[in-house]
Amino acid sequence: MRLGYSARSVREAELPHLAAGEPLMRMASAALAAELRSLMAARDVARNADTVGPRVLLLVGTGNNGGDALFAGAELAAEGIDVALVLMGNRAHEEGLAAALRAGARVVDPDAGGVAALAEGAAVIVDGILGTGTSADPALRGTARELVAAILPVLDREPRPRVVAVDIPSGIDPDDGRVPDPVVLPADLTVTFGGIKAGLLLPPASHLAGDVQLVDIGLGPELAAVEPLVRLPD
Template sequence: MSERVPTYTADQVRAAERPLIDAGVPLMHRAAAALADVVRAELATPDTVLTLTGVLEPVIRESPVALRPRVLVLAGSGDNGGDALYAAARLTGVADVDVLLVSERFHETALAAAVAAGVRRVDLPEVDDDLRHYALVVDGIVGIGSSADSALRGRARGVVTAIRDDLRRGGRMPRLIAVDLPSGLHPDTGAADDAVLAASVTVTFGAVKAGLATGRGPELCGDVVLVDIGLGSALQSVEPAGAASVSRIVTVWQDA
């Protein structure tokens, strides 16, 4: 059952996060823990893939032998990449996890934690060859960012375009979980160009971003899971940008 919640702009969310970050509250670890829990739950559901048209279809296995699922993490240079990498470190007990870095810059501490936990670094040619073998892809390329233009650039755009083109050649897309919002989607307006991967689930942190409920947001975000990381009191006095439906709300800060 869905629940109606307020939405907020990127600036409003950043302002709510700032006092907690300045106080040393581990928002990234809270987000990563919740993200890993959602991924585990997705891996436990019946095997399906998301086609280019947005339709879930059963996976046809090449062998009846049960194998550990494979997860691909696309990690960018910012906090979203850190969230995804820390989540990857938490997933190696239930899946074989690969990470593809889409920038020369990345969260070094989070990557070190992921590699120490058994995560394997891969590059785009390997992903192109093996995409159909992944049970799930985690899109942690970019979140609310700081630029007025949300379009992906450089290596990040090349990776997303390569995966998109594979789908257009008739490939199958594993289920995709977007970290905070689908990378390339504007957090306020929901604007996006063609270099965006549609998610089956979006795990959004602190508050639902306005762009998930407007423009191309509803088309690209799939089911929205809201993770309460402790921004509620800071947002109480803020006028919401709008409202959106979420499939569920997960609270992590009370036990952190």
């Protein structure tokens, strides 16, 4: 049985663990990095050797979702993997950004044409723009929307980069699966943390989530006391 929880339920389940000082973000980012390694290993079989671009292109939002992506990028960059960062705002998760830069990741300008060219040559694009703590309207706006719109045509070509969403694809409602704006990167894989967000199991968002991989960060006891929004057979 696949259980889908509200974003609020998952956030509340995290609170005692955060209060106890448990490194939930580091646990999540390490699992994300492991999934990215596996995906890149599989992609190397079909990758065009003449294509020039970053192995991993991180689209980084300003919140904790971006922090997860940055710490994962830091792990990969420390292993010698070419990691490019596109920052979606004038700030980013401070520790995560510092870790990624120390490890050798590079920041690229958020120019639509340039980012689309980088995306075309990338092995993997990581969608770390928006997480579950967004407003009632989860649609992308401003620079983020412009850049995602520029990348979307790249996904219609082969060989194409694979897209990995951090927790949820940016632009979907995590509770009811609404997609208020079609400018959303369709994920091949969504790596979600603690508990599956209900929206990942409900259309139309479920059609944009790809394979949903749940990472256990120790929230089981808290979520066991919560009524899920969705129950689906495996």
